[in-house]
Amino acid sequence: xxxxxVQRAATDDTRRLLxxxxxxxLGLTGTHVGCEHGVCGCCTVLLDGAPIRxxxxxxxxxxxxxxxxxxxxxxxxxxxxxxxxxxxxCHALQCxxxxxxxxxxxxxxxxxxxxxxxxxxxEGIAGNLCRCTGYASIRRAVHRAVELSTQGERMTGRQ
Amino acid sequence: MxxxxxxxxxxxxxxxxxxxxxxxxxxxxxxxxxxxxxxRSPYAHARIRSIDAxxxxxxPGVIAVYTAADLPFGGVDLPLLIPHPNLxxxxxxxxxxxxxxxxSGEAVAFVVAESRYVAEDAAELVEVEYEPLPxxxxxxxxxxxxxxxxxxxxxxxxxxMLQEVGDVENALxxxxxxxxxxxxxxxxxxxxxxxxxxWARWTAGDRKLTVYDSTQSPTSIRGGLAVLFGLPExxxxxIAPDVGGGFGPKIMLFYPxxxxxxxxxxxxxxxxxxxxxxxxxxxxxxxxxxxxxxxxVGFDTEGRLLALSDDFIHDGGAYTPYGIILPIITAAQLPxxxxxxxxxxxxxxxxxNATPTSPYRGAGRPHACFVMERTLDAxxxxxxxxxxxxxxxxxxxxxxxxxxxxxxxxDGNTVVYDSGDYPxxxxxxxxxxxxxxxxxxxxxxIAVYVEGTGVGPYEGAHVQVLVSGKVVAATGIPNQGQAHAxxxxxxxxxxxxxxxxxxxxxxGDTRRFPWGVGTFASRGAVTAGNAMHVxxxxxxxxxxxxxxxxxxxxxxxxxxxxxRVRVKGSPDRGIPLSAVAVLSNPVRYAFGGGTExxxxxxxxxxxxxxxxxxxxxxxxxxxxxxxxxxxxxxxCHAAYVxxxxxxxxxxxxxxxxxxxxxxxxxxxxxQGQIEGGVAQGIGGAFYxxxxxxxxxxxxxxxxxxxxxxxxxxIPAIDxxxxxxxxxxxxxxxxxxxEAGVIPVGAVLASAIEDATGIAITEMPLSPLKLxxxxx
Numbered sequence: 001x002x003x004x005x006v007q008r009a010a011t012d013d014t015r016r017l018l019x020x021x022x023x024x025x026l027g028l029t030g031t032h033v034g035c036e037h038g039v040c041g042c043c044t045v046l047l048d049g050a051p052i053r054x055x056x057x058x059x060x061x062x063x064x065x066x067x068x069x070x071x072x073x074x075x076x077x078x079x080x081x082x083x084x085x086x087x088x089x090c091h092a093l094q095c096x097x098x099x100x101x102x103x104x105x106x107x108x109x110x111x112x113x114x115x116x117x118x119x120x121x122x123e124g125i126a127g128n129l130c131r132c133t134g135y136a137s138i139r140r141a142v143h144r145a146v147e148l149s150t151q152g153e154r155m156t157g158r159q
Numbered sequence: 160m161x162x163x164x165x166x167x168x169x170x171x172x173x174x175x176x177x178x179x180x181x182x183x184x185x186x187x188x189x190x191x192x193x194x195x196x197x198x199r200s201p202y203a204h205a206r207i208r209s210i211d212a213x214x215x216x217x218x219p220g221v222i223a224v225y226t227a228a229d230l231p232f233g234g235v236d237l238p239l240l241i242p243h244p245n246l247x248x249x250x251x252x253x254x255x256x257x258x259x260x261x262x263s264g265e266a267v268a269f270v271v272a273e274s275r276y277v278a279e280d281a282a283e284l285v286e287v288e289y290e291p292l293p294x295x296x297x298x299x300x301x302x303x304x305x306x307x308x309x310x311x312x313x314x315x316x317x318x319x320m321l322q323e324v325g326d327v328e329n330a331l332x333x334x335x336x337x338x339x340x341x342x343x344x345x346x347x348x349x350x351x352x353x354x355x356x357x358w359a360r361w362t363a364g365d366r367k368l369t370v371y372d373s374t375q376s377p378t379s380i381r382g383g384l385a386v387l388f389g390l391p392e393x394x395x396x397x398i399a400p401d402v403g404g405g406f407g408p409k410i411m412l413f414y415p416x417x418x419x420x421x422x423x424x425x426x427x428x429x430x431x432x433x434x435x436x437x438x439x440x441x442x443x444x445x446x447x448x449x450x451x452x453x454x455x456v457g458f459d460t461e462g463r464l465l466a467l468s469d470d471f472i473h474d475g476g477a478y479t480p481y482g483i484i485l486p487i488i489t490a491a492q493l494p495x496x497x498x499x500x501x502x503x504x505x506x507x508x509x510x511x512n513a514t515p516t517s518p519y520r521g522a523g524r525p526h527a528c529f530v531m532e533r534t535l536d537a538x539x540x541x542x543x544x545x546x547x548x549x550x551x552x553x554x555x556x557x558x559x560x561x562x563x564x565x566x567x568x569x570d571g572n573t574v575v576y577d578s579g580d581y582p583x584x585x586x587x588x589x590x591x592x593x594x595x596x597x598x599x600x601x602x603x604x605i606a607v608y609v610e611g612t613g614v615g616p617y618e619g620a621h622v623q624v625l626v627s628g629k630v631v632a633a634t635g636i637p638n639q640g641q642a643h644a645x646x647x648x649x650x651x652x653x654x655x656x657x658x659x660x661x662x663x664x665x666x667g668d669t670r671r672f673p674w675g676v677g678t679f680a681s682r683g684a685v686t687a688g689n690a691m692h693v694x695x696x697x698x699x700x701x702x703x704x705x706x707x708x709x710x711x712x713x714x715x716x717x718x719x720x721x722x723r724v725r726v727k728g729s730p731d732r733g734i735p736l737s738a739v740a741v742l743s744n745p746v747r748y749a750f751g752g753g754t755e756x757x758x759x760x761x762x763x764x765x766x767x768x769x770x771x772x773x774x775x776x777x778x779x780x781x782x783x784x785x786x787x788x789x790x791x792x793x794x795c796h797a798a799y800v801x802x803x804x805x806x807x808x809x810x811x812x813x814x815x816x817x818x819x820x821x822x823x824x825x826x827x828x829x830q831g832q833i834e835g836g837v838a839q840g841i842g843g844a845f846y847x848x849x850x851x852x853x854x855x856x857x858x859x860x861x862x863x864x865x866x867x868x869x870x871x872x873i874p875a876i877d878x879x880x881x882x883x884x885x886x887x888x889x890x891x892x893x894x895x896x897e898a899g900v901i902p903v904g905a906v907l908a909s910a911i912e913d914a915t916g917i918a919i920t921e922m923p924l925s926p927l928k929l930x931x932x933x934x
Contacts, residue, residue: 015276029187030180032403034352035437039862042352070180084178088170091827094835095640096177097184097352097403126871129862131352131404132640133831134838134899135870 004072021059030070041128044101051108070100086145094132164649185356192430196278198268200260203855205289220277227257241482261477264442301509308510325501330466334457353403354435376677399637399667441860447519449474481517488523532905588795602914606902611789612894613685623779628737635675637667654695656719681894694782745769790885807926836899
């Protein structure tokens with residue numbers, strides 16, 4: 001599988017969860033594990049661009065696919081991805097444990113709906129649990145991420 | 160240019176690494192460590208006939224299996240953390256149970272293996288033969304005492320406490336109106352997104368134990384491990400790295416793993432890590448909130464309180480490691496912001512065959528607030544008075560402070576409210592709430608509350624200006640998302656005249672600051688915040704003294720501004736803080752960083768030895784703050800809700816909060832604390848319920864069935880603040896961590912009753928519960 005654009009060796013452990021493989025075999029500990037039964041969304045990563053629960057997938061099932069984790073969104077030393085930047089500006093994280101999962105869900109949401117309606121935003125983040133923020137700041141962050149993404153496209157001349 | 164950081168909406172400095180996936184949570188450490196799995200009791204109450212771990216031990220990849228018989232401390236009761244004279248029958252569990260289990264989830268054996276997968280497989284092979292015993296699962300059943308949780312605790316009563324202010328019996332007799340209520344609050348779970356985790360390594364040559372622990376109190380863990388293993392405290396390092404939410408239960412110590420993981424690391428000579436899974440978190444981590452109250456209230460025809468008597472039982476769970484702090488807080492906080500001329504409260508702390516209890520955000524207060532506010536609603540209903548008016552007539556007035564309640568508080572003192580303005584809170588909340596929305600099935604709810612915050616005994620801080628001019632600051636209490644790295648930096652930056660970005664904060668790492676208590680009870684801003692202020696002020700004072708020699712100016716004429724110490728009124732006469740840091744440490748060898756300026760052949764600014772008597776090198780200081788008593792925050796929440804008459808779906812149309820936590824350090828951070836607290840309160844009031852059955856089995860120990868709210872359940876919260884500074888501490892701050900959660904149950908009960916006409920006497924509610932109550 002390709003992880004954050006890099007081809008990585010497959011695991012031969014057929015029952016290894018993708019979340020454990022990412023965290024403990026590849027050292028990508030930004031993907032968190034909150035429930036291991038697919039409800040909390042902390043372990044959300046992108047599989048071929050779409051958000052999935054990495055705790056509900058075996059690592060071997062991801063063979064041949066592109067996986068993007070939180071570490072793949074912006075390189076160290078470079079600017080934050082617009083969704084990350086928006087979470088920062090809107091104080092949309094406290095302890096930070098659910099944050100990578102939320103950020104990946106929102107990246108997936110905006111890839112599908114670049115200008116989401118309030119209902120689409122609500123649905124887009126309704127698969128992730130946060131115990132700290134009460135979600136209000138996360139909703140604000142999604143709106144801000146849309147603004148930042150739009151500005152970024154204007155600045156780079158893309159439509 | 161000088162900036163006042165205190166009070167500014169400074170964006171968080173800790174976000175970048177958390178957003179890039181570079182957080183450092185306990186399970187992120189320790190690759191290559193041995194991994195562990197517990198064998199836990201499936202029974203709520205049983206005698207253990209035998210434990211056979213031989214098959215597990217023989218499994219390839221298994222390194223060790225520990226039962227109580229294998230531990231030198233296997234027969235030792237875990238610490239009773241907070242003894243109290245009224246806790247006549249305190250009981251704590253052992254690290255691993257050997258003859259009796261008293262709640263489902265109690266640890267029985269501990270497997271250490273090459274990987275978590277192997278450890279879980281091996282745990283399945285540990286054969287434990289149980290003889291099930293009768294189960295006591297509710298506090299009412301405990302009171303009936305048909306069965307005992309502990310054979311040597313008569314009536315299942317761990318503690319009883321009676322307090323009375325005034326003559327309640329007489330006042331009730333003479334009251335024009337009297338009313339009795341029975342009110343019930345069920346157990347709840349904090350459910351931080353990160354479960355608990357511990358990683359330990361032992362460096363045999365140095366006899367040094369290093370423990371990473373997702374705890375709210377690394378300093379106390381350090382103290383306890385030093386005692387258990389007979390090590391000097393300086394040989395034990397405990398670090399709470401990033402902690403993924405705490406909300407109370409992570410203050411408990413010790414959970415069995417907090418001893419077993421370090422013990423195994425020492426025994427096996429290899430790093431050992433245990434990470435909890437969500438299912439075991441539901442039963443192995445402490446819970447709270449179960450209480451049943453019987454209230455009798457006397458009041459006059461205007462709705463004024465004359466006397467209140469409350470007799471309640473508290474569901475303590477199977478053991479009492481945290482003493483009786485929870486019912487003490489409930490008893491103390493029940494009167495809230497209301498004047499009650501005669502008040503009597505009795506509680507009994509009951510053993511049940513359920514997970515032990517210890518504070519969960521709110522800690523005894525949501526239930527206290529629920530009882531008081533339900534009582535006021537009942538008075539309003541009885542007298543056909545407006546609910547808001549009844550509250551207004553009973554509020555303590557702003558001229559009444561300090562207000563002596565005369566009831567015991569959790570710090571050993573009695574309750575004294577230091578400051579507040581409750582009538583303004585109520586008026587502002589009503590104004591913000593606005594007119595009732597149109598439509599049927601709409602209800603209004605309101606509650607006013609106080610919260611004793613900033614409990615002692617103390618916290619400390621270390622602040623140092625480096626020769627680079629950057630500042631490092633450290634405190635013993637850890638951070639679980641409260642933005643300590645930002646708010647402590649704001650406090651320090653103000654005193655030292657530097658930018659927030661120049662201050663790097665470490666919290667919860669005993670290597671950097673070994674003393675202190677912990678993050679709990681809305682105490683961080685008050686205790687550690689003021690300790691930061693004290694330490695930074697000491698550093699500033701030291702900088703002025705050193706600079707005074709250098710600048711040949713009087714100490715009192717100097718100020719710290721823009722990273723420099725300068726003469727007031729002559730901003731050009733100054734010296735950078737970096738240079739002061741160099742001068743603070745007279746050296747023989749110039750090792751870089753400008754230190755040649757502090758060597759022996761450079762000009763001496765003064766006569767005498769380089770360090771005078773009593774002087775210490777380094778531009779640093781350690782300061783402490785120990786509060787004389789708690790400082791009392793307060794607030795008013797109000798809401799409009801709509802309840803669907805057919806499905807009983809709850810829609811929160813508007814939710815307003817007016818809050819007073821004294822001086823606000825950072826309004827962004829405060830808003831997040833309040834919003835998150837209210838959301839947790841809404842979850843606890845209407846969605847989350849720990850569904851224990853009669854056998855003591857938690858039937859919904861997963862996020863599939865324990866319904867923590869998603870974004871779809873939580874409305875926007877409209878927040879406003881007033882500031883009545885605390886007279887008790889230099890910064891004038893009060894705690895805010897628990898405020899959001901406290902009155903939510905009371906507000907929603909009142910609003911739902913108003914909307915539906917269904918009498919609400921219990922928490923939590925749910926659509927199903929409302930349906931049942933409506934029939």
